[in-house]
Amino acid sequence: MIESFFVWLEGSALGAFVKDQAATFATIEAVHLMALAVLGGSVFLSDLRLLNLVMTDVPSRTVTDNAHKYFKISLIVLLVTGFVMLSGVATKCYHNFYYWVKMAALAAGILFAFGVRAPLLRGDHALLRPITLKLVAIASISVWFLVAASGRWIGFSG
Amino acid sequence: MNEERKLATREKVALGASIAIVVATVVYWITQIAGVIEMLKLAYG
Amino acid sequence: MLNSWLVSFAEWLGATNWSVGLHESFYMFNWLETTHVLTLMLSLGMLFAIDARMLGWWLMEVPASKLADRLAKPMWIGFSIMIVTGVLLYTAIPVRYTTSIWFRIKVILLFVAAINAWTFHRHLNQSASTWDTDRVPPKRTRVAAMTSLCLWAGIVICGRFIAYDWFDCGKEMSSFMNWATGCVAVTQAH
Numbered sequence: 001m002i003e004s005f006f007v008w009l010e011g012s013a014l015g016a017f018v019k020d021q022a023a024t025f026a027t028i029e030a031v032h033l034m035a036l037a038v039l040g041g042s043v044f045l046s047d048l049r050l051l052n053l054v055m056t057d058v059p060s061r062t063v064t065d066n067a068h069k070y071f072k073i074s075l076i077v078l079l080v081t082g083f084v085m086l087s088g089v090a091t092k093c094y095h096n097f098y099y100w101v102k103m104a105a106l107a108a109g110i111l112f113a114f115g116v117r118a119p120l121l122r123g124d125h126a127l128l129r130p131i132t133l134k135l136v137a138i139a140s141i142s143v144w145f146l147v148a149a150s151g152r153w154i155g156f157s158g
Numbered sequence: 159m160n161e162e163r164k165l166a167t168r169e170k171v172a173l174g175a176s177i178a179i180v181v182a183t184v185v186y187w188i189t190q191i192a193g194v195i196e197m198l199k200l201a202y203g
Numbered sequence: 204m205l206n207s208w209l210v211s212f213a214e215w216l217g218a219t220n221w222s223v224g225l226h227e228s229f230y231m232f233n234w235l236e237t238t239h240v241l242t243l244m245l246s247l248g249m250l251f252a253i254d255a256r257m258l259g260w261w262l263m264e265v266p267a268s269k270l271a272d273r274l275a276k277p278m279w280i281g282f283s284i285m286i287v288t289g290v291l292l293y294t295a296i297p298v299r300y301t302t303s304i305w306f307r308i309k310v311i312l313l314f315v316a317a318i319n320a321w322t323f324h325r326h327l328n329q330s331a332s333t334w335d336t337d338r339v340p341p342k343r344t345r346v347a348a349m350t351s352l353c354l355w356a357g358i359v360i361c362g363r364f365i366a367y368d369w370f371d372c373g374k375e376m377s378s379f380m381n382w383a384t385g386c387v388a389v390t391q392a393h
Contacts, residue, residue, distance in 0.1 A: 022367060030360040033243065037359070040244020041251040048277065055273045058265050066262045070255070101186075108182075112175055120172045123165040132169050132176075139176035142183040148244060152237045194230060201229050 003094055010090035018088030025088050028081050035077035036148060042071040043144050047137035060133075064121045071113070096158040102150040109143040210388035213297035225295040232295050239288035246281025247355060249274045257348035259339045267340060268331035302385045304370045309361035316354040323347040 009015055018025055046067035048054040055063055086093060093099040117136055125133065216222055226232055256262050256270045293300050300306040326343065334341050340348075370376065372386035381387045 022369070026363055026367060027360070030363045033240070033359050033363065034247075034356055037243050037247035037355075038251050039248075041248025044245055044248050044277065045252050045274075054277060055265070055270075058269075058273075062262070062264050066264075069261060070251075108179060112179060116168075116172050116175045120165075120168045123161070123168065127162065127165055128169055132173050135176040135180070136172050139179040139183075143179050144244075145241070146183060146186065148241050149237065152240055156233050156237075198229060 006090040006094040009087050012087060014084065015087040015090065018084060025085060028084050032078060032081040032085065035074045035081065038070055038074035039078060039144065040148075042067040042069075042074065043140060046071070047140050050133045050137035060125045061121070064125075068118060068121075075110075075113075092158065093154065096154055098150045098153040098157050102147055102154065105143055105146040105150060109140075109147055112139065112143060204388070206382065206385040206388040209301050210298070210385055213301035214389075216294060216297040222294055222297065225291070232292070235288050235291050235295070239285060239292060242281050242284045242288065243359070246278055246285050247359075249278035249281060250351070250355065253278070254348040254351050257340055257344050259345070263338065266331075266335040267344075268327060268335050271327060298389070300365070302372050302389060303365050304380070304384045305361045305364040305367075307384070309358055309365070312354050312358045312361065316351060316358065319347060319350050319354060323351070 018028070045054070046064045049056075049058070049060050049063040049067075117140060120128070120132075120136065225235075252262070253271050253274055256265070256267055262270055323344075326347070330341075334344065368374070370380060370384055372384065372389050376384070376386070378387075
């Protein structure tokens with residue numbers, strides 16, 4: 001059933017549009033990379049602050065609140081460009097192990113970011129144990145790094 | 159008081175989720191590196 | 204001519220054991236390339252954070268010069284990795300990169316971005332105290348920051364396009380393109 005969705009997607013008008021010219025896919029991917037830079041910036045800014053490695057003289061709440069704004073914007077751009085790219089290579093991705101690793105990591109990342117990390121950081125950081133903040137930061141960096149790394153590896157496998 | 163209880167719960171959930179993610183990540187990378195080492199042994203002997 | 208010098212150098216480099224070993228390796232080239240791409244999350248991420256502040260988009264609670272100063276270290280760690288991996292990647296397939304129009308444009312844009320950053324940094328040091336905490340930074344600051352973002356967007360796009368063969372040597376090209384890509388100086392068959 002999942003496979004039929006991928007087959008349908010690749011055969012759709014969107015898939016045809018993406019496949020028509022190599023430059024289309026390449027340009028959308030370049031936008032995907034630029035959004036990745038912004039996501040990386042917001043993740044590193046926020047998590048390095050929680051790890052007390054950067055901007056330690058700025059309140060952590062200020063940093064995390066600001067970072068979250070561009071985290072959301074870049075994530076939306078990544079999801080949209082990602083979906084458009086997928087339509088051009090859907091069946092290849094369906095059969096690729098690293099594509100599914102990326103999707104699992106992405107799901108975990110989104111659930112963690114919005115369901116666990118953001119609600120936690122809306123509270124008073126001073127009331128939280130330092131170890132909690134550090135573990136949350138490490139988990140956040142780990143999961144987004146895995147999304148990016150497995151994403152790149154799709155191109156090198158299958 | 160209720161806000162503090164909510165925060166305490168969120169903190170427990172955060173600790174659990176973070177540890178789970180970090181453990182899963184470590185396991186993933188260990189298996190990947192093991193696979194690479196095996197592949198390199200096959201390729202280069 | 205510059206093209207023949209560049210291509211001769213690339214052909215010499217491409218014949219070395221180092222280069223052949225790297226580009227025929229099982230994983231090394233892929234790891235280098237992956238590191239190069241992924242590290243942009245750090246280098247360009249921090250750069251975006253600083254430029255966005257200079258444009259008045261976020262973190263207005265923090266003085267601009269302070270933000271630039273604090274994020275400089277992680278940004279430069281990222282850029283160092285980019286430079287090292289970039290050079291190593293070049294040594295793997297030097298002729299391909301040297302005769303790639305996209306690589307050439309990327310290098311030119313990198314130089315322009317460096318000049319833009321350097322002149323802006325001087326300006327920042329001289330004038331920051333007058334606008335550090337302003338709601339809207341001065342025009343010169345915003346122009347420099349937007350220029351930076353546009354240049355780096357161009358660098359990312361060119362970097363991505365290198366992999367495509369649209370203007371590879373051997374393809375039907377105008378004599379202008381043959382010169383611009385450096386293909387006019389290639390002596391070996393690919």
